[in-house]
Amino acid sequence: MRTQSRATFTPPFGTPQVNPTFGASSKGQESDKIVGMTAPTATKIFADRIGRIEVSATMAVTAEAARLRAQGAQLVDFGAGEPHFATPRHIKDAAIAAIEANFTRYTVVAGIPELRKAIVQRHACDFGSDYAPDETVFTTGGKLALFNAIQVLVDHGDEVILPVPYWVSFKDIIQYAGGKVVFLPTEEAENFRITADAIERAITPRTKVIILNTPSNPAGSVVSPPDLERIVKLAHARGIFLLLDECYVYLKYAGAPVSGGSFVEAKEHVIVLGSLSKTYAMTGWRAGFALGPKAIIAAMSKLQSQSTSSTAAIVQKAAIAALNGSQECVVEMRADYLKLRDRILEGLTAIPGITCTKPDGAFYVYPNVSAFLGKSGVKSTTELASRLLHEAHVVAVPGEAFGTHEHIRLSYAVSHSDVDEGVVRMKNFFAGLS
Numbered sequence: 001m002r003t004q005s006r007a008t009f010t011p012p013f014g015t016p017q018v019n020p021t022f023g024a025s026s027k028g029q030e031s032d033k034i035v036g037m038t039a040p041t042a043t044k045i046f047a048d049r050i051g052r053i054e055v056s057a058t059m060a061v062t063a064e065a066a067r068l069r070a071q072g073a074q075l076v077d078f079g080a081g082e083p084h085f086a087t088p089r090h091i092k093d094a095a096i097a098a099i100e101a102n103f104t105r106y107t108v109v110a111g112i113p114e115l116r117k118a119i120v121q122r123h124a125c126d127f128g129s130d131y132a133p134d135e136t137v138f139t140t141g142g143k144l145a146l147f148n149a150i151q152v153l154v155d156h157g158d159e160v161i162l163p164v165p166y167w168v169s170f171k172d173i174i175q176y177a178g179g180k181v182v183f184l185p186t187e188e189a190e191n192f193r194i195t196a197d198a199i200e201r202a203i204t205p206r207t208k209v210i211i212l213n214t215p216s217n218p219a220g221s222v223v224s225p226p227d228l229e230r231i232v233k234l235a236h237a238r239g240i241f242l243l244l245d246e247c248y249v250y251l252k253y254a255g256a257p258v259s260g261g262s263f264v265e266a267k268e269h270v271i272v273l274g275s276l277s278k279t280y281a282m283t284g285w286r287a288g289f290a291l292g293p294k295a296i297i298a299a300m301s302k303l304q305s306q307s308t309s310s311t312a313a314i315v316q317k318a319a320i321a322a323l324n325g326s327q328e329c330v331v332e333m334r335a336d337y338l339k340l341r342d343r344i345l346e347g348l349t350a351i352p353g354i355t356c357t358k359p360d361g362a363f364y365v366y367p368n369v370s371a372f373l374g375k376s377g378v379k380s381t382t383e384l385a386s387r388l389l390h391e392a393h394v395v396a397v398p399g400e401a402f403g404t405h406e407h408i409r410l411s412y413a414v415s416h417s418d419v420d421e422g423v424v425r426m427k428n429f430f431a432g433l434s
């Protein structure tokens, strides 16, 4: 490769006239001035929309944990929501084979036909749905499916109903699109249950979208099948779009998994967001999808065509292997998560002052730590999580990130020994607060 010496390098379009400083604050419209320019030509650098969102709290916690780890700290990491399992062998083999076969070029934006067929067949087989291959788009993670769906559906001022506690990204993605988040509180005493009645009460003439995440991140709550059916039908009857984030759909502990995409008669208003990240331990592969009405999927694909284009070709081959292959790995991982859930619940609830709802799915617990707020100068769960990290070397995400002020989120997708060690550390840490 030709290299260019620093001394002789000349910018192709001449010396830049401005010297932008990029503020550390994600909200920093005030500091986002172009240094060296005088009024009236000085303008803000950043568009308003980027000021409407914050850095993902889980990513921020992960970054701080990585910093401590690099300094040699032995952390018990309940922070990141990702499986501790390796991606199953047959999925990795498919990606390796794709590389060896030089399947390494651009593909059609929405995913190769074989993959779109695999997505709809898997869903039909598991949930009895009836989607055609052009009713699905494969995305760079479930997060992009969500992002693109919101961007194509939500306009400035549109209301989006979001049950609390919510996964961090929902709020910011809605706000980025200019939508108005309508928070729908749930009751901890009722396991953060979301009911059709509560959703119905939150609907106004401006409601464009309802978001449901079941099983949920962070509380692991599951919408009951009768409520799910009522919500799907209610949304359809009112002409409101239901965005169903089902990225933990296979991690439901009691009864068979249920998808809102299986109510064929209401399909027109349902968009299912799926992810291979948690189901097949593939977080780093960035593999997700949406299922929905053809016109919405086409609009999402159009948006994707102007941003990421298709996902990585080799990831598409791996996804086909995941979806078409044996699902035994999913069953095995779920069985382990269930054991881990019971283990961490037992340990946590034995800690004086902590109470915790029993999650019915996903791999998070959401303990109530309000008994410790006000002790030893700790005023918020953000401060509590920070002290837990720095003093006990336990990584947790503060409840403020999920819209509540009395909880922390712990991901138990870790080894059994980490659960035990983490519980001991938390017990000592909390006992030390006075």
Ligand SMILES: Cc1ncc(COP(=O)(O)O)c(C=O)c1O
Binding pocket: 081, 140, 141, 142, 143, 144, 167, 213, 216, 217, 245, 247, 274, 275, 276, 277, 283, 286, 287, 288
């Ligand atoms: C509720 C929920 N939806 C979507 C995602 C996105 O997953 P991915 O982009 O890895 O598919 C996550 C990840 O943590 C999540 O918890």
